[in-house]
Amino acid sequence: MTGTEPHVTAGRLAAPASTSSGPGRALVGVYGVFALSASARAGYQIATKFAEAPLAYALSAFSAVVYILATVALAKGGGRWRPVAWSAVLVELVGVLAVGTVSVLAAGDFPAKTVWSAYGQGYGYVPLVLPFLGLAWLWHTRSRSDHHASGTVADQ
């Protein structure tokens, strides 16, 4: 046990805020929509035409897993799920930037669409904005004890 465990801190404000309430409730909803659509897309692509573009379809499946993890971790509200949420959202950010850039620069090597193709153009660029919202929200709800109470915004 370290001092960073939310459970051992006595102060009411010391524990991190839940990531699943307030704005987080809506954020989880949007993540859920993307978890669903990315899964459906990947499932369809892999089931019907995986051999056509294995790399793109594998990336599609990967993005689906990332969205599912982010959705679940944010919905769980924090605690042990918080690092999972951070990781998932960071991977999501790297994913949309990397896949977006590659799909724009080397369209020929990227014949098939993923949620992240062209920075999520097919989804109104929401996939590009979403990880930034996720990171901002995780930062906003972070624990005081995680950061030794320095510069915390406890705007209750």
Add this chain to the structure above:
Amino acid sequence: MIGPVSLLVVVLALALAVWALWFVIRDRAVILRQLWGGAVVEAVLVAQAVAAIVLVANGTGSPDRALFGGYILSQLLILPLAAVWAFEERTRWSSVLFFVAAFTTAFLEYRLLQIWGSL
């Protein structure tokens, strides 16, 4: 697909979205009556799904079955899941969530029509 039913889905879902957006502006949480509104949309969606399956089985429509089925299923799931998730939250953010769900439902109808070949 069935034109009038699709139109009904889009109109009802968008009406629900506007209602939710109004609640966002008024800083209000989702109310039970909105969930009933969602249930009405859901009832039309179920009827549409059954009709679409019959039409595909008859050979009347020939969309890419896996793709079409995926969209039908996603569309059926979104409002019920959103209703449960939104109703636990008693702030305006539940209305934001409900707006996203209703709008997505309408958008998926548009995609369904594209896949069916009507658009």
